[in-house]
Amino acid sequence: MNAVPPAAPGPGAVPAPPAPPAPAAPRARPAPLPTGKRIPKPASRSLVRSIYLVEIAKGLFTTARHLVRNVFHQSRMPTLAYPEIRRRLGERFRGRHRLMKREDGTPKCVACMCCETACPADCISILAGEHPDPAIEKFPVRFDLNIMRCVFCGLCVEACPVDAIRMDTGKYELAAERRDLLIYDLDTLLNR
């Protein structure tokens, strides 16, 4: 309902008739663009192009070139036979996380919540406990990382003040058959 009727002068007034169409302006060439440049006429208007056959032949030639090249140089194709052959990962590739350990095997993490705070996807949740060693203060009782939410941005690694979390495992095949297997606990992150 975008046609708002004009304010009626009184009850029972007939709605105003639609405005008469604007007088037909003589068809002029569209004004040139503000820059003064004219858009060139498309080249496809030429006869040879509008018959298409030459263009089709050119296109067929292009695809045939690809076909022949790929048939005779299959090894040069970018596709890899994936499960058997893998692409070499970059040195700084961010894969699945792992938690680092101290020399005595306990987690290096001090449960400072920096990674949890830094995480934009909110995938880390830490439950802190008091560490028996007064020099350490806290340790993670639970450290759950929901890999289904993780966006692999690496901000947790940057945020960690004690280098306890890293993403250098190079693991990227993270599928599992159940969802709860994709919420990694402390043990998974430390040892697997």
Place this chain on the structure above:
Amino acid sequence: MTDLLIIAGRAVLSWAFVVGLVPLLIWFERKGSAFIQDRTGPNRAAILGVRLGGIVHNFADVLKLMTKEQITPATVNRVFYNAAPMVGMTVSLLTIAVVPLADTLVLGARAIPLQVTTINAGILYLLAITSFSVYSIILAGWASNNKFAFLGGLRASAQMISYELSMGLAIVGILMAFGTLDLNEIARAQGGRLLGVLPRWGVFLQPVGFLLFLIAAFAETNRNPFDLPEGESEIIGYHVEYSSMKFALFFMAEYANMIVSAAITATLFFGGWQVPYLSTADLIRHAGTLVPVSFGVLAAAALGGIVLSRRYARMLRRLYTDARAREADVYGAALALLLLVSASGLLFVRELPSWGPPAFAALAQFGALLAKVLFFTFLFVWVRWTLPRFRYDQLMNLGWKGMIPIALANIVVTAVVLLVVGGGR
């Protein structure tokens, strides 16, 4: 009794020609499209490690489609819904009936035409039967009770009827040039030479007619750039509501249509079964020399294949440790068998039995037709992965404002030339 057997044999031969080529064509399509787009294509499915370059995927697909659940939506019109895929496949198999696979085979007193039926109005039969193929699509589109399927059916009806006209008109030029409706006669008439060098093929007599026919054939088979009825990126097409083997039947019908179209194009414009420069009589007369020559060529090809397969085997052993590593050895063994057979043929076949020369001629001609058909089916695939789809108005403009006037002009020009030159019959 023998007559009946021969008739049955002819029917089976034509049927097997189409149905046997369908998997090969699907392989063409998948592997060809992959290579055109710089991909590798299917290369996993294997029987004991033998992958045949991906052909084995077809068998896997058939198994999958056969065992899938057939879902029939509750609101379809059951009779037409079930009839549509059958009509499609039946029609495309019926069309091959008049296409000669080789010249009439004369064995002693018996003449065996190598086509299912030898009606003298072969082209009319072709046009009549191919018109039916639109029913399959319209029925599927309408009976599915689905708006997208219906759109596909609508598009198909308008498109196929428009392009049938220019197809018929394009054929008229050929009819005038050769003066017959019998496809075997047309193929035979393309025997001699033109200007001393070119084979007297229809394409050299009717170049415009050939182009028009080819374009119309693309439209009739609903192949890209004319695949609006399917239009899988916009409407899924007339077969949205089909599943399992009924869906597969539509696809088989499409490929069968491509094969038949290729065979007809070859027959009308590329000499059909004619081996270039060698007529049937030539083939029979020189069979004594041609048979050893072809055995020699076969042996050389097998030898070359063995060398290549050894190279392939080295590559495979570098890549794989499972059964696939030995894949090339299987090919090598098959090629070695071929080499053995052809070499012994070359060495031991001294004189041919009486049925030898005609049989050899028929075989050579069938090979020639097969090569032409394979080229044109490949062209279908090649064009599909090169050109984008037409818009609907472009399609109609091309059909009605472009092709039909050109086809009519072609008829007039052909008539005038025939009148002046006095060719034709």
